[in-house]
Amino acid sequence: MKLYSTNGSKKAVSFREAIQNGIAEDGGLYIPYEIPKFPESFFSKISTLPFQEIALEVANLLLKDEIPSDQIEKIIRQAITFDAPVRKLAPGLNILELFHGPTLAFKDFGARFMAKTLSYFLKNENRELTILVATSGDTGSAVANGFFNTEGIRVIILYPSGKVSEIQEKQLTTLGGNITALEIDGTFDDCQRLVKQAFADEELNKRQWFSSANSINIGRLLPQSFYYFNAFARTEEKDLPFIVSVPSGNFGNLTAGIMASIMGLPVNKFIAATNINDIVPKYLETGIFTPKPSIQTISNAMDVGNPSNFARIKEIFKNDYNSIKNRIFGFSFSDDETRGAIKEIQEKFDYLIDPHGAVGYLALKKFANDNFNYYNSVILETAHPAKFINIVEEVTGRKIEIPDLLKGCLQKQKQSVKLSKEYGDLRSYLFTF
Numbered sequence: 001m002k003l004y005s006t007n008g009s010k011k012a013v014s015f016r017e018a019i020q021n022g023i024a025e026d027g028g029l030y031i032p033y034e035i036p037k038f039p040e041s042f043f044s045k046i047s048t049l050p051f052q053e054i055a056l057e058v059a060n061l062l063l064k065d066e067i068p069s070d071q072i073e074k075i076i077r078q079a080i081t082f083d084a085p086v087r088k089l090a091p092g093l094n095i096l097e098l099f100h101g102p103t104l105a106f107k108d109f110g111a112r113f114m115a116k117t118l119s120y121f122l123k124n125e126n127r128e129l130t131i132l133v134a135t136s137g138d139t140g141s142a143v144a145n146g147f148f149n150t151e152g153i154r155v156i157i158l159y160p161s162g163k164v165s166e167i168q169e170k171q172l173t174t175l176g177g178n179i180t181a182l183e184i185d186g187t188f189d190d191c192q193r194l195v196k197q198a199f200a201d202e203e204l205n206k207r208q209w210f211s212s213a214n215s216i217n218i219g220r221l222l223p224q225s226f227y228y229f230n231a232f233a234r235t236e237e238k239d240l241p242f243i244v245s246v247p248s249g250n251f252g253n254l255t256a257g258i259m260a261s262i263m264g265l266p267v268n269k270f271i272a273a274t275n276i277n278d279i280v281p282k283y284l285e286t287g288i289f290t291p292k293p294s295i296q297t298i299s300n301a302m303d304v305g306n307p308s309n310f311a312r313i314k315e316i317f318k319n320d321y322n323s324i325k326n327r328i329f330g331f332s333f334s335d336d337e338t339r340g341a342i343k344e345i346q347e348k349f350d351y352l353i354d355p356h357g358a359v360g361y362l363a364l365k366k367f368a369n370d371n372f373n374y375y376n377s378v379i380l381e382t383a384h385p386a387k388f389i390n391i392v393e394e395v396t397g398r399k400i401e402i403p404d405l406l407k408g409c410l411q412k413q414k415q416s417v418k419l420s421k422e423y424g425d426l427r428s429y430l431f432t433f
């Protein structure tokens with residue numbers, strides 16, 4: 001696979017370079033020159049394949065020119081160790097549950113695949129790679145878990161002290177081993193600034209080999225296309241228009257869906273479901289992309305005021321507003337509407353959904369005018385409701401069972417290194433690391 005930058009540099013890089021660099025030299029995001037297509041025959045047998053086999057087929061299609069198939073198979077067997085099941089709520093209305101991984105959110109797919117792939121590429125290096133990542137919560141826990149015990153890679157996570165939930169903090173700080181959590185006396189923006197300063201520090205980079213694992217890395221994006229194929233494979237009404245509603249923040253997930261459709265997955269429409277951070281729905285309405293400061297909501301993993309992956313979507317559609325508008329519908333919703341949807345889904349379908357999935361439901365409902373049975377529709381449920389236990393319990397009056405995976409880390413002892421938000425402190429720490 002050869003990739004180029006969304007910022008205009010047409011210099012082709014390999015997948016290996018793209019995953020190691022994270023971001024292109026000119027500051028843009030990597031995007032494949034060409035996305036290969038499955039033959040029709042793949043889709044006639046797809047419902048007979050289990051998820052892991054589907055993931056293997058997609059990974060082979062994309063990466064076989066760069067990674068031998070036995071190694072691709074090894075990566076998939078190690079990374080995709082949990083299912084992405086579909087629950088049918090009503091005729092034409094399905095939920096794709098993406099929360100069965102170790103941190104109970106869809107980011108596990110990308111983080112684990114990226115970790116195993118990087119580890120494969122680094123096998124013959126005799127230096128260690130250090131992944132530096134700033135997190136406001138969920139990204140850090142998925143990355144920490146994904147890279148835990150991965151040979152040749154150490155991970156340093158910076159998180160804002162007192163500004164992540166208790167569950168998130170435990171997920172970040174209780175693994176140990178090759179994972180180190182730095183508790184920064186500052187905000188998420190401070191953490192992000194510190195990481196950028198470290199990447200730009202020439203003296204430091206001579207001593208240590210750094211990379212990032214944030215969501216714009218193509219190594220996290222590609223594996224997210226796997227479960228779109230699985231969604232189609234597991235639904236029953238395949239002759240109706242296939243509609244996918246994607247709760248969106250930075251738009252990585254939706255970009256992966258569009259890539260799946262270029263590979264031949266017959267998606268009729270994508271629905272960009274957002275909270276009041278409505279930059280993309282506004283763009284779809286007006287043709288103007290206006291980033292704004294993000295606003296805090298109860299679906300906080302989607303509180304993004306400048307969705308970076310939209311640059312990839314524009315590039316894929318050659319910046320043609322009309323073709324984007326033809327494929328993607330966008331709707332945004334308030335927290336009150338989101339709470340209402342959590343309650344409605346519990347009452348109508350006896351299903352507990354998290355706030356992000358609830359936004360996906362609202363957008364699909366608006367698109368379908370309540371007539372779900374005209375479509376073969378799927379809502380991506382991006383997190384387990386137990387991750388947002390307070391909101392979901394309050395709205396539904398139901399008790400949520402905390403999954404064993406979460407219970408386990410809640411009982412462990414937090415281990416973190418406390419640092420100020422001054423770059424000098426981080427720098428001295430990294431020099432002795």
Ligand SMILES: *Cc1c(COP(=O)(O)O)cnc(C)c1O
Nearest residue numbers: 248249250251252253301382383
């Ligand atoms: C990250 C995240 C999102 C947003 O996904 P993008 O790929 O950034 O659009 C949605 N829901 C949950 C639970 C998330 O963690």
